Amino acid sequence: MADEWDGKKLSLHPEEGRFDSGIAESVQFLNEDEVSRLQSLPEEGSPKSEASHPYETEATDKICELQDLERIDSSYGSSSLTESLPQSCLPTSGAPETGSLGTEQINSLTYLSEEGDTLLHLSIIHTIPELSQYIISLAPKEVLDIQNDLFQCPLHLAVYLGQVQVVEALVGKRVNLELQDRKGDTALHLACENQDLDCASRLLRGPRGPQNLQLQNWRGLCCLHIATLKRNHDLISLLLESGANINCQEGTSGKTPLHLAVEMLDRSLLHHLLQHRPLVDAFMYNGCTPLHLAVGRKDAGLARLLCQAGADILQRNREGDTPQDLAEGNNQLLALLPFDDLMISGKPVVTSA
Structure with a gap:
């Protein structure tokens, strides 16, 4: 037996x-x-049990x-997930202090699934905001910052799924806003990618203070680059008001937001960026300014906006070409970039009467 x-x-x-x-x-x-x-x-307790x-x-x-x-594994609704949890882990009339958690509660909050998800990850994935906020109220920051096998912390998931109240609760607990997932994206990168102004504003105005807005993902993009590529004027303004550097260079070729706007041939976007007084002659790694790109694409409208903002028509790139050189043969562009025979060290000499 x-x-x-x-x-x-x-x-x-x-x-x-x-x-x-x-x-x-x-x-x-x-x-x-x-x-x-x-x-x-x-x-247990019956006569046969002994x-x-x-x-x-x-x-x-x-x-x-x-x-x-x-x-738990097969449930996608809030009831089936919460029914399977110990009663001591479910919300009661009030959340206990973090320091008063019992062993069973601590184990429930820190236990990892096969994919490295905590209970908070799962409650966000299964869209149970009440449970998510209760767990956030209980757990210490170290638990809230746990990353799963895809390097996603709960904040990544809450932003990705647009759960604004959960994002606000996590930011209020001063979680790490600069954790990066397997693509190098922070939660703010994801908010910009999704053009989610509500989540972005809460991430930017939390009690932890300003985060590093220069942080790049593995494609070399910071949040302002993503907002520019999405052509989202409101998001661009929000980032700049929060301290983003309008002259930030992306990591692959050194383009600034101005370069990106010119590359996309978006005059409205370029005009919006110029309102924030960027460095109009910012260099890419190859020495090209936004005006080089505009002339190279034969777009007189973009070139005119840049010239009005004070772009240098005689700035040379690494190959020694000026925007004026690139405009050769295009009368419309040459009208914007008048040639002056009198130059010293590549600069036109201006004489006074």
Whole structure:
């Protein structure tokens, strides 16, 4: 009898480290007769329980545990997820202080799924804001900053899914705003990518203070570059008002937002950026200014805006070409870039009457 129970006890243990998925695999070997037999064992405290084998109660508890975990893995609604949690982990009339958490609560908050997700990650993914905010009120900042296997912290997920109240709660707990996911994106990068002004404004005006707006993702883009590429004027203004550098260079070729606006041939966007007084002759790594790009694309409208903002028509790039050189043969552009024969060191000499 003992040997028979030893075999059943060993077979009931799920694969170590499995929590969020794979539950079905760990119990698929139990046939209906075995499950029925284990579930029909006497309850604790009954006359038979004292004479029963010491493994019986543990085996029954293990089946219940596996069934509960299976519900967590397959549930997509708030009720099925919360029903499977211990009652001590669910919201009560008031949130206890972080320092008063019990062992069971701490284990629930820090337990990682197979993909490295905490309970907070899962509650955000399953769109249960009440549970998410309750966990945030309980957990210390170190727990709230845990990153999963994709290097996503809960703040990444909340921004990506547009859960503004959860974002606000996390920012209020002073979580790290500069954590980067596997693509190098911070939560603010994601807000700019999604053009989510509500999330972006909460990330920029939190109690932690200004974050590093120069931080680039693995494509070399900071948040202002992304907002520019999205042509979102309001988002650009929000970032600049929050301290973003309008002359920031992206990491691959050194383009500033002005260069990007010219590349996209967007006159309205270029005009909007020029209102914030950028360095109009900013260099790319190859020495080209925005005016070089505008003339190279034969866009007189863009070139006119840049010239009106004071762009240098004789600035040379690494190949020694000026915007004026690139305009050769284009009368419309040459009219904007008048040639002056009298130059010293590449600069026109202006004589006074």
